[in-house]
Amino acid sequence: MACDRRTLLRASAFVLALAAGPALAQQDSKIPIAVIGGGNIGGTIGGLWVKAGHPVMFASRHPEDLKPLVEKLGPLAKAGTVEQALAFGDAVLIAVPYKAYPELGQTHAGLLKGKVVLDAGNATKARDGELAAEAESAGIGATSAKYLPGARLVRAFNAANYRLFAQSAHRSGAKMAVPIAGDDRQALTVAAALVRDAGFDPVVVGGLDAARQFQMGAPNYGRDVTGPEARKAFGVAE
Template identity: 60%
Template sequence: MLALLAGMLLLPALPAFAQSETTKKIGIIGAGNIGGTLGRLWIKAGYEVFFASRHPEELKPLVEELGPKARAGTPAEAMAFGNAVLIAVPYKAYPELGRENAAALKNKVVIDAGNAVKARDGAVADEVERDGIGAVSAKYLAGAHVVRAFNAANYKIFQKNAGRPEPRMAVPIAGNDPKALETARTLVSDAGFDPVVVGELKAADTFAMGSPGFGHDLSAPELKQKLGVKP
């Protein structure tokens, strides 16, 4: 017994995991209108936010403006940093982004805010029109737990309505993984909105750009009625 106790005293101290597991950390790939808007909202809610682009030096003014909870670097660094990652880049970048970060994306919760625009995104937009944006995002972000969110309205609508008095603006979300959906629900709520789970990833087509479910500033009950989601 004494030998056992002595051996235990010689063991290195176990790391304190509780703090790291509960820390609010998110990586944002693409610090433009939507990425910058949501990053500001999450920092206000107490998150640490890692903004990323191919030219992270260009994000220095944003990071300085937002203070110590903001930092900047590469997409790979943002994926490693965040408990979840928001992708808010032009949709034509998805194939390359997925290829370059295949290992980092595996089992990562990815909040997919991108929209496919024919004039900008070309052949990838044609693919979305044919197969649906949920399926195409899952294809190019293979291995990740993708949740479509924050894509159903212009960033100015999010800026205007974040944290407004009840009823809060509703944000539709769709995904296949229950735990990823719960993470997305928390992120939507912490940003100042009411999350509405529409269904699995294929249901994201009902609120994609160009669909009848796109571009609305509605409460949760109103959005559910609009999208045919059961109360």
């Protein structure tokens, strides 16, 4: 419980720093982040956060395999077990195959409780079987919430291929939109700030149920559009 309170206090301080203005936010809003999964999405987005000044711990069942990644990213990047990373991070990015969600949520329920969790997973029939059918029927947001109970869940970074994120981060001109959805207002604020730090324009589509609109196979999945274009497509205000 003490750990949960500390995490909530740090997340609140992060939100307050963002509200205080750009200069203070730039100085005070660097929080430790756990990236569960060091593959294409995890390595790409986690790497962008490291470059933005966030300390990041990448996790897998075999953290020694992540040594080349963290050495390339420098001293702000670390590798660890899933348990170590979840204890380290005030925010969490989940970027593992969707079939791992039930075990991940069950095994690490205590460490996930109260954490802002950015959920980048997609469910595919060939790999994830019945979970893909469940996500299609119930919606990916509701399905993730079922298997990650207690997490302050935000769907993010799932709507495009990692290559598109890598080539579009911090691009000149209008930034690439990243749609996000969640039921926790403060978690959405934290997630939006992290999307900006990665070099994109966050577009809040709605609550978790609205994540259906940009899950794999939906019309708004896989689109490289600007923030204003995305807000128009989703029918949300500026």
